[in-house]
Amino acid sequence: xxxxxxxxxxxxxxxxxxxxxxxxxxxxxxxxxxxxxxxxxxxxxxxxxxxxxxxxxxxxxxxxxxxxxxxxxxxxxxxxxxxxxxxxxxxxxxxxxxxxxxxxxxxxxxxxxxxxxxxxxxxxxxxxxxxxxxxxxxxxxxxxxxxxxxxxxxxxxxxxxxxxxxxxxxxxxxxxxxxxxxxxxxxxxxxxxxxxxxxxxxxxxxxxxxxxxxxxxxxxxxxxxxxxxxxxxxxxxxxxxxxxxxxxxxxxxxxxxxxxxxxxxxxxxxxxxxxxxxxxxxxxxxxxxxxxxxxxxxxxxxxxxxxxxxxxxxxxxxxxxxxxxxxxxxx
Amino acid sequence: xxxxxxxxxxxxxxxxxxxxxxxxxxxxxxxxxxxxxxxxxxxxxxxxxxxxxxxxxxxxxxxxxxxxxxxxxxxxxxxxxxxxxxxxxxxxxxxxxxxxxxxxxxxxxxxxxxxxxxxxxxxxxxxxxxxxxxxxxxxxxxxxxxxxxxxxxxxxxxxxxxxxxxxxxxxxxxxxxxxxxxxxxxxxxxxxxxxxxxxxxxxxxxxxxxxxxxxxxxxxxxxxxxxxxxxxxxxxxxxxxxxxxxxxxxxxxxxxxxxxxxxxxxxxxxxxxxxxxxxxxxxxxxxxxxxxxxxxxxxxxxxxxxxxxxxxxxxxxxxxxxxxxxxxxxxxxxxxxxxxxxxxxxxxxxxxxxxxxxxxxxxxxxxxxxxxxxxxxxxxxxxxxxxxxxxxxxxxxxxxxx
Ligand code: SF4
Ligand code: SF4
Numbered sequence: 001x002x003x004x005x006x007x008x009x010x011x012x013x014x015x016x017x018x019x020x021x022x023x024x025x026x027x028x029x030x031x032x033x034x035x036x037x038x039x040x041x042x043x044x045x046x047x048x049x050x051x052x053x054x055x056x057x058x059x060x061x062x063x064x065x066x067x068x069x070x071x072x073x074x075x076x077x078x079x080x081x082x083x084x085x086x087x088x089x090x091x092x093x094x095x096x097x098x099x100x101x102x103x104x105x106x107x108x109x110x111x112x113x114x115x116x117x118x119x120x121x122x123x124x125x126x127x128x129x130x131x132x133x134x135x136x137x138x139x140x141x142x143x144x145x146x147x148x149x150x151x152x153x154x155x156x157x158x159x160x161x162x163x164x165x166x167x168x169x170x171x172x173x174x175x176x177x178x179x180x181x182x183x184x185x186x187x188x189x190x191x192x193x194x195x196x197x198x199x200x201x202x203x204x205x206x207x208x209x210x211x212x213x214x215x216x217x218x219x220x221x222x223x224x225x226x227x228x229x230x231x232x233x234x235x236x237x238x239x240x241x242x243x244x245x246x247x248x249x250x251x252x253x254x255x256x257x258x259x260x261x262x263x264x265x266x267x268x269x270x271x272x273x274x275x276x277x278x279x280x281x282x283x284x285x286x287x288x289x290x291x292x293x294x295x296x297x298x299x300x301x302x303x304x305x306x307x308x309x310x311x312x313x314x315x316x317x318x319x320x321x322x323x324x325x326x327x328x329x330x331x
Numbered sequence: 332x333x334x335x336x337x338x339x340x341x342x343x344x345x346x347x348x349x350x351x352x353x354x355x356x357x358x359x360x361x362x363x364x365x366x367x368x369x370x371x372x373x374x375x376x377x378x379x380x381x382x383x384x385x386x387x388x389x390x391x392x393x394x395x396x397x398x399x400x401x402x403x404x405x406x407x408x409x410x411x412x413x414x415x416x417x418x419x420x421x422x423x424x425x426x427x428x429x430x431x432x433x434x435x436x437x438x439x440x441x442x443x444x445x446x447x448x449x450x451x452x453x454x455x456x457x458x459x460x461x462x463x464x465x466x467x468x469x470x471x472x473x474x475x476x477x478x479x480x481x482x483x484x485x486x487x488x489x490x491x492x493x494x495x496x497x498x499x500x501x502x503x504x505x506x507x508x509x510x511x512x513x514x515x516x517x518x519x520x521x522x523x524x525x526x527x528x529x530x531x532x533x534x535x536x537x538x539x540x541x542x543x544x545x546x547x548x549x550x551x552x553x554x555x556x557x558x559x560x561x562x563x564x565x566x567x568x569x570x571x572x573x574x575x576x577x578x579x580x581x582x583x584x585x586x587x588x589x590x591x592x593x594x595x596x597x598x599x600x601x602x603x604x605x606x607x608x609x610x611x612x613x614x615x616x617x618x619x620x621x622x623x624x625x626x627x628x629x630x631x632x633x634x635x636x637x638x639x640x641x642x643x644x645x646x647x648x649x650x651x652x653x654x655x656x657x658x659x660x661x662x663x664x665x666x667x668x669x670x671x672x673x674x675x676x677x678x679x680x681x682x683x684x685x686x687x688x689x690x691x692x693x694x695x696x697x698x699x700x701x702x703x704x705x706x707x708x709x710x711x712x713x714x715x716x717x718x719x720x721x722x723x724x725x726x727x728x729x730x731x732x733x
Binding site: 247275303 | 376377378413421444629630633636663664665666672676
């Protein structure tokens with residue numbers, strides 16, 4: 001019987017779904033992904049997680065909990081670093097341990113470490129992880145092969161995603177394997193750059209439907225995910241007078257913000273942050289400070305937590321879009 | 332040039348010794364108070380972690396007392412500390428203050444900053460002086476660690492309330508004035524004597540192997556604990572280094588526990604931290620490997636900050652017979668959120684109560700008192716020990732042999 005491995009639909013699943021699916025399937029496992037975030041999942045997460053954690057982590061706990069009695073193992077990778085010389089967030093480094101400590105009667109947890117801080121070569125040679133092999137019941141060689149396949153699948157998807165985004169076109173389309181499709185059907189004149197973690201923006205529940213709200217207002221939304229990471233990283237360094245941040249997501253967002261500001265590709269920026277997010281508290285500050293020096297590019301920061309209401313956000317968003325529209329028509 | 336630096340407990344004593352030794356004028360910022368915290372909280376981003384807010388408060392207060400150059404540590408992640416310097420620079424320049432921020436980066440970090448720091452070091456002195464000043468500062472650094480540990484190990488038994496703290500405060504003042512390594516050691520010897528005359532000194536238990544050897548090499552004979560039938564409640568304090576080490580921020584946590592009648596053990600020390608994070612860092616970039624071994628299987632990877640230490644030390648203390656552990660962290664502190672999630676499991680499986688406290692600029696003194704008292708009562712009830720500073724059953728546990 002094939003092994004059923006549960007993959008919580010949260011956090012980096014939104015970015016690395018192709019890699020995760022390819023990896024597990026190459027190891028001969030069947031993947032079970034938890035449903036889209038909903039009230040019930042979030043409540044479960046809130047009950048399990050410590051109060052001080054950020055919203056996406058709390059939701060992740062909920063996803064893990066709904067899967068735990070349906071599967072033979074849970075896949076909660078330990079994402080330490082996905083590029084040379086940078087981290088993602090300290091919480092990801094302890095995520096499998098947090099889940100293990102708080103989820104009662106949890107199935108075995110596959111806590112494979114992803115750490116490319118010293119480069120891809122040294123990561124691949126530091127494989128295989130014996131625990132992962134044991135839980136999945138595969139030989140180390142098969143595991144290394146699966147990692148290779150996963151990396152290739154991810155790269156292919158990254159390329160496809162970036163190619164589908166044509167800066168001059170009218171529609172931004174992106175289909176993550178996460179299942180959330182975003183398609184702008186409007187011919188619009190207004191473009192808004194949306195900053196935020198992919199796992200917030202892609203999750204309509206956690207982001208209170210931010211992107212679809214914008215699209216309903218006839219606004220074309222672009223996110224940092226629509227550009228190649230290398231491009232954003234170059235933008236992040238361009239003319240920078242601060243030292244480089246050491247969080248990959250931070251580099252991405254600061255790069256996107258700078259690109260938008262300097263090229264004028266977008267008419268305004270919305271930054272969605274989660275309450276209690278550590279890196280974001282600094283990254284948002286850096287972006288806001290730079291934006292303040294360029295008053296031509298309006299910026300609004302929307303901070304969400306489990307108590308945020310959709311209505312409140314809609315009002316603020318509408319007011320913001322109106323200002324941007326007015327500013328644009330004046331120019 | 333008048334150099335200043337943020338406060339962290341008594342660390343200003345060795346820092347001052349070092350910079351004075353190399354001919355640089357030092358302005359230690361005024362001691363951290365609630366006002367410092369309030370100033371910082373107003374200027375820093377709201378959701379930034381507490382140490383950033385307090386250090387900004389320190390900077391503003393130091394500028395008001397004449398400082399024009401600031402030292403700050405940098406870093407290469409994963410935690411926010413490594414990026415403090417950039418926000419501090421921005422905030423200070425917003426205020427229009429003409430100050431220079433010199434960032435001490437690990438060699439692999441920002442090259443420009445490293446060069447600036449090296450230039451600052453040798454601006455007034457030769458390499459020989461730098462080495463000499465470094466030695467004296469290192470000795471003082473170990474000295475402040477001993478003083479703090481002494482106070483933690485003795486407060487519970489002081490005959491007169493506040494006697495131990497007075498003795499230690501006097502010792503620290505003399506330590507600040509001492510100008511040779513021999514003076515420093517004499518001051519420490521005196522202070523130990525002085526404390527012993529007003530209280531019973533429990534074992535100075537050093538969990539951290541490298542800090543232990545630093546202290547025992549120098550003061551081992553002095554600090555040997557008195558044999559006796561005493562066994563006070565022993566409580567460990569773990570958590571993020573800044574809130575653990577800065578009494579003004581943690582509202583005198585260790586002193587409070589001591590006054591309640593517990594012998595306190597604080598495994599994080601300055602000298603231990605410098606040894607593992609600076610000296611060993613240059614050799615290789617990892618936390619103390621032995622701490623990770625203690626933390627496994629609860630936490631299997633370092634998570635930045637002191638997350639691994641919080642979990643590892645708790646496990647270690649549980650297994651060496653401590654009665655309980657207080658875990659303290661700033662609000663939204665990422666590594667400590669990981670630790671906080673895991674510690675209840677540690678507590679359950681190792682059979683030792685652990686209380687997590689989160690601190691921010693609004694934390695009130697009174698609330699903390701009540702929680703600590705309740706926690707100590709619980710511990711006393713579980714262990715059958717007494718909190719009145721006299722004696723309970725049993726003997727000192729030999730906590731040094733770990
Ligand atoms: S990056 Fe922010 S939102 Fe994401 S896990 Fe870390 S703290 Fe939470
Ligand atoms: S360890 Fe905690 S307090 Fe220190 S920088 Fe990181 S988040 Fe802030």
